[in-house]
Structure formats: C-alpha cells, structure tokens
Amino acid sequence: MRSLLPIAAEGVDLEASYAVAADVPWHVRVSFISSADGAVTVDGRAGGLGSAGDRRVFALLRDLSDVIVVGAGTARAEGYAAPRPTGRRLDRRRRHGLPDAPTLALVSERLAFDPEGGLFPDDEPRTVVITSGASPPERRAEVARHADVLVCGAAAVDLVAAAAALRDRGLSRVHCEGGPQLFATALRARVVDELCLTLAPLLTGPGADRIVAGVGLPAPAQMVLDHVLEEDGYLFLRYQLLHS
Numbered sequence: 001m002r003s004l005l006p007i008a009a010e011g012v013d014l015e016a017s018y019a020v021a022a023d024v025p026w027h028v029r030v031s032f033i034s035s036a037d038g039a040v041t042v043d044g045r046a047g048g049l050g051s052a053g054d055r056r057v058f059a060l061l062r063d064l065s066d067v068i069v070v071g072a073g074t075a076r077a078e079g080y081a082a083p084r085p086t087g088r089r090l091d092r093r094r095r096h097g098l099p100d101a102p103t104l105a106l107v108s109e110r111l112a113f114d115p116e117g118g119l120f121p122d123d124e125p126r127t128v129v130i131t132s133g134a135s136p137p138e139r140r141a142e143v144a145r146h147a148d149v150l151v152c153g154a155a156a157v158d159l160v161a162a163a164a165a166l167r168d169r170g171l172s173r174v175h176c177e178g179g180p181q182l183f184a185t186a187l188r189a190r191v192v193d194e195l196c197l198t199l200a201p202l203l204t205g206p207g208a209d210r211i212v213a214g215v216g217l218p219a220p221a222q223m224v225l226d227h228v229l230e231e232d233g234y235l236f237l238r239y240q241l242l243h244s
C-alpha cells in the first residue's frame with residue numbers, strides 16, 4: 001500500500017515501515033540520500049544533504065541489519081568506523097533478535113586502508129573485507145591481520161559470491177550504504193532487493209555523482225514503490241527491485 005505521511009505522524013510506526021518479513025531468508029537493502037537534482041554529495045560528502053529525519057531513518061536501517069556493506073571509496077570519504085551501538089539503539093537491535101553490533105564489510109580491490117583507524121576494532125564482530133584474487137597479495141596479508149578477508153572472484157570482486165559468503169556466515173540482513181560505484185556493480189550482479197532513497201529538497205548543481213556511477217547498466221532496473229514518507233520536505237522512498 002502506498003502512503004505519503006509525515007514520518008512522525010500518529011499511526012506511522014517507522015520500524016514497521018522498514019521491517020523485512022521474518023520468513024525472508026536473505027535480504028539486501030541499499031540506502032542513499034540524493035538532492036532533488038540527483039547529487040549524492042555536497043563538497044564530497046553526503047552529510048551536506050542530510051536532515052534529522054534522514055539520520056533517524058539511516059540509524060534505523062543500520063539497526064535492522066546484520067551487516068553493513070560499504071565500498072572502500074565511501075569508507076574513506078566518510079571516515080567510516082565499525083559501528084558499536086549503545087543505549088536505545090542497542091536495545092532496538094536486541095528487540096529484533098540481532099547481534100549487539102552489525103558486522104562492517106568493506107569492498108575493495110586495492111585494500112588501501114589505515115589499519116589504525118576505526119575500521120578494524122579488536123573486539124567482535126571482526127570487520128570483513130571483500131576482495132578478489134587480483135588484489136595485491138601483500139596488502140591482503142596485512143589486512144588479514146586485522147579483518148576476515150573474503151576472496152570472492154578471481155579477476156574482480158564477484159558480488160554474487162560475496163553475497164553467498166556473507167549468508168554462509170549467518171549475515172542475512174544486509175544494509176549496503178553505497179557508494180555509487182558499488183551500487184552500480186551490485187545492480188549489474190542483480191543482488192539488490194531494495195532501495196531506500198531519501199530525496200532532499202535541495203538543488204546542488206552539476207559535478208557530483210548520482211547514486212549509480214562507474215559501470216553502466218545493461219537496462220534500466222525496474223522497481224516497485226512500497227511507501228513514501230515525508231519530513232521537512234524530505235521524501236523517504238522505499239522501493240523493491242523487480243528481478244525478471
């Protein structure tokens with residue numbers, strides 16, 4: 001059913017609005033925020049597009065996931081660290097029967113990470129790095145000291161194999177946080193089930209990427225709209241991808 005409701009409206013249960021049915025064995029959700037003219041960044045970061053409502057929805061999508069998958073470009077640009085929820089967010093995860101913290105999974109070919117940053121904490125869950133057999137062996141060995149390295153594909157990362165590897169680890173609720181290059185390859189591999197897109201009431205001009213960048217798509221990917229919620233002029237769109 002479609003709706004256009006304020007996200008804080010009486011009767012809107014945000015958790016229920018983004019729930020994935022318990023009998024769905026495996027689910028890949030991608031989320032982005034974009035300006036009304038299609039930009040995914042302002043001055044190289046997504047933060048300039050955001051709002052309080054977007055941060056609430058983004059936090060919820062994280063809290064409903066077993067694993068956060070992100071491309072190395074986004075992890076670098078946005079200064080990622082492995083999340084360790086506390087307080088109400090930890091309570092929410094426990095209420096949904098999820099592990100206390102989602103696993104962080106980084107997708108990279110070059111493996112140019114700072115091992116001293118927050119990407120590779122000493123505690124559990126250990127960060128996962130998804131790469132291919134073409135990545136530099138010495139960097140792979142170095143990263144393996146700090147993270148679980150999954151080699152998926154020989155010459156390039158095979159995202160179908162990566163999805164299977166995550167599923168084998170019991171990580172069946174995937175929240176992919178981009179970026180645009182990773183999303184493009186995920187669409188090509190047809191591993192995406194859902195897109196949650198925040199449309200910001202901003203026009204930012206040319207220059208920035210769109211939510212899909214890098215490699216092209218063989219054909220437009222078709223989607224069905226689940227819902228539209230609204231706050232402060234921001235639209236929160238939940239789409240399901242159609243796999244024909």
Ligand SMILES: NC(=O)c1ccc[n+]([C@@H]2O[C@H](COP(=O)([O-])OP(=O)(O)OC[C@H]3O[C@@H](n4cnc5c(N)ncnc54)[C@H](OP(=O)(O)O)[C@@H]3O)[C@@H](O)[C@H]2O)c1
Pocket residue numbers: 031032033034039040041044045046049070071072073074075077078107108109110111112156157177178179180181182183185186213
């Ligand atoms: N508005 C939003 O919601 C949003 C969301 C996410 C990101 N962003 C913005 O997007 C920008 C980053 O864009 P991006 O396209 O560079 O992001 P990206 O897809 O996160 O990063 C690209 C890099 O990630 C690795 N990668 C991605 N897909 C791969 C694949 N299929 N196989 C192997 N490696 C893969 C490669 O890393 P290596 O170079 O290490 O091999 C590649 O160079 C940042 O400015 C960020 O702020 C915006």
